[in-house]
Amino acid sequence: ADISTTLAGVKLPNLLFNASGVCCQTEADLKLMVESESGSLITKSATYEQRDGNPSPRYNPLPGGIGSINSMGLPNEGYEYYLNYAKNYDYSSKKPLFISLSGLSLADNVKMCEAFVAADLPCVLEINYSCPNVPGKPQMGYDFEAMEHSLSVLAPIINKPFGIKLPPYFDIAHFDQAAAVFNKFDNLAFVTCINSVGNGLAIDFETEEALIKPKDGFGGLGGLMILNTALANVNAFHRRLPGKQIIGVGGVVSGKEAFLHVLAGASAVQIGTTLKEEGPAVFARVAKELSDIMIAKGYKTLEDFRGKVKTL
Numbered sequence: 001a002d003i004s005t006t007l008a009g010v011k012l013p014n015l016l017f018n019a020s021g022v023c024c025q026t027e028a029d030l031k032l033m034v035e036s037e038s039g040s041l042i043t044k045s046a047t048y049e050q051r052d053g054n055p056s057p058r059y060n061p062l063p064g065g066i067g068s069i070n071s072m073g074l075p076n077e078g079y080e081y082y083l084n085y086a087k088n089y090d091y092s093s094k095k096p097l098f099i100s101l102s103g104l105s106l107a108d109n110v111k112m113c114e115a116f117v118a119a120d121l122p123c124v125l126e127i128n129y130s131c132p133n134v135p136g137k138p139q140m141g142y143d144f145e146a147m148e149h150s151l152s153v154l155a156p157i158i159n160k161p162f163g164i165k166l167p168p169y170f171d172i173a174h175f176d177q178a179a180a181v182f183n184k185f186d187n188l189a190f191v192t193c194i195n196s197v198g199n200g201l202a203i204d205f206e207t208e209e210a211l212i213k214p215k216d217g218f219g220g221l222g223g224l225m226i227l228n229t230a231l232a233n234v235n236a237f238h239r240r241l242p243g244k245q246i247i248g249v250g251g252v253v254s255g256k257e258a259f260l261h262v263l264a265g266a267s268a269v270q271i272g273t274t275l276k277e278e279g280p281a282v283f284a285r286v287a288k289e290l291s292d293i294m295i296a297k298g299y300k301t302l303e304d305f306r307g308k309v310k311t312l
Ligand SMILES: O=C(O)c1[nH]c(=O)[nH]c(=O)c1I
Pocket: 021, 045, 070, 071, 072, 073, 074, 075, 102, 128, 130, 131, 132, 133, 134, 195, 196, 220
């Protein structure tokens, strides 16, 4: 079946790619993504300066394959590293490049966006408003006023289609308030839902210890356990953002969850925890599983069922 898609006006040979943060911090990581069967790739969220991030252990899968917890602390090579990567990227490769930016201040986001705009490259920007793991930095995604102000500055600078990475919301009024902000920006072409469910706590039963070191063990939750929150956020914004697209992320362990994300309204699907645990071979597996599901259900393209979840 045809699992290709178009996102922000850019053609993706298939709808799958990595969630920012996984398999994308260094050129070696990104090479693995380019060589994989993913339809696209996105870089690790960049800050203006290089960051080491939080002390390890800072990532851990949870027992029983239910998910993961992380408090990486925004480790990255600094935005110029990713700008250079974007300047040298082979855009004829059919696999579009996305760049994640997560400035620690609006001023930093402005400087990074201006640098990418000045370079005038075909890559697509995803501004991360939802990093839950920088101690002392509350995430922008939960501050609607600050997010609106940031977008009012950045959208005109970027001046072409771009996206934002959002935290999960859990209140219908918050979906409404967030959508009211996003609908003000015409070139805000997509929203990526969801980032990890912030500040969970995983404790080892035997040792009675927290699984990760930073922040007393508090970190973002990912994997199968967040699937249903992810589907709700994808569908809530699919319903509320006419003319914009949704990238679905959260809980994709097989073609089945990718199918559900598209049914909820996703135009593309990112994989985080399962990519971290299985490696880049996950893309060929999930792509085949999704194609087989579509064939079994009689769907030829993603448009045949995108957003068509039935209510009772
Ligand atoms: O701790 C991180 O680096 C991190 N971890 C996440 O789960 N989401 C994010 O957006 C980020 I920037």
